[in-house]
Each structure stands twice: as C-alpha cells, then as structure tokens.
Amino acid sequence: MKKPTAVIAIVGLLSGCSVGMALSGKNTPDLGVVKQNATRGEVELQLGPPVQVTTLDSGHVVNMYEYEVGNDPSAGRAVGHAAMDVLTFGVWEIVGTPIEGFQGDKRQVQIEYDGSDHVVAVNGNARPTQ
Numbered sequence: 001m002k003k004p005t006a007v008i009a010i011v012g013l014l015s016g017c018s019v020g021m022a023l024s025g026k027n028t029p030d031l032g033v034v035k036q037n038a039t040r041g042e043v044e045l046q047l048g049p050p051v052q053v054t055t056l057d058s059g060h061v062v063n064m065y066e067y068e069v070g071n072d073p074s075a076g077r078a079v080g081h082a083a084m085d086v087l088t089f090g091v092w093e094i095v096g097t098p099i100e101g102f103q104g105d106k107r108q109v110q111i112e113y114d115g116s117d118h119v120v121a122v123n124g125n126a127r128p129t130q
Contacts, residue, residue, distance in 0.1 A: 018096030019085070022077035025103060028069045034109065040117040047109070060120065061113045071104025 029046035043065075044050075050063035081100070084092035112121040 017093055018081040018100045019078045021097065021100035021103075022074050022081055025071040025073040026068045027072050029067050031109075034111065034119070034122055036119050036122075038119045040113055040119075043111060043119065056112075059115050061117075062110060063113065064108060064110050066106055066108050068104045068106050 031046070033042045033046055040063075047065040047067050051066050052064035054062045054064075056062060077100075081092065081096045084096060108124055110123040111119055112123075114120050
C-alpha cells in the first residue's frame, strides 16, 4: 500500500510545470483598438505598458510595445499534460514543458502619439521578434 502512495506523491511533485504553463498563457490582445485617434489608455489596456518610450522633437511620443499571440490559456492543453504526466509517471514533463515554452509568438508594434495622447501612426503591427 505504501508503493502506490509514493508513486502518486512523486508524480504529483514532478507534474505541474507544463500544466501550469498551459493554464497561465497570455490572452492575445485585441489589436482592433490600435488605430488612429485611439487613446493611449485604450491601447495600453490591450498591450500593457510600453517596453520603450521615445519623445520626438515635435512633442509626439513613440512607444514600443511587445505582445504575444498564440499562447492563450488553455484548460484542454493543461488536462492533456496532466493526463500524460500520470500515464508516464511524470516523465512527460521532459517533453511537455519545452512544448509549452515554445507556445506563441512575441511581436512588437511601434505607436506614435500626439500631444493629447491620441494615436497618429502605427508601425510593425505584426512583426515577430527574435
């Protein structure tokens, strides 16, 4: 009776990385709000804070944002990883964790705002980062 309990405990300790990663992905932002005359608040609600801010001589501000597509949280992927963890006694984590690590593509977009924080230009809307 001790061996099955030990096996379950070991599997429980080993599992979780790929399961947690599948559950905690990032939602793809709604890029429909990123258009001329949108406010900085509307943009940052979807893309989060900028990774780089540059102020131009004209008084305009250019912000660089990074976002991720294709890594939405997925209960289905998490259940699949958990099932494989149980079936392989945790060995699945050697495969499952790297699979989850490569989910999604990071992209960048550069947005220029005027003095009243409204979008005047959008560049690189779907450019993958390296």
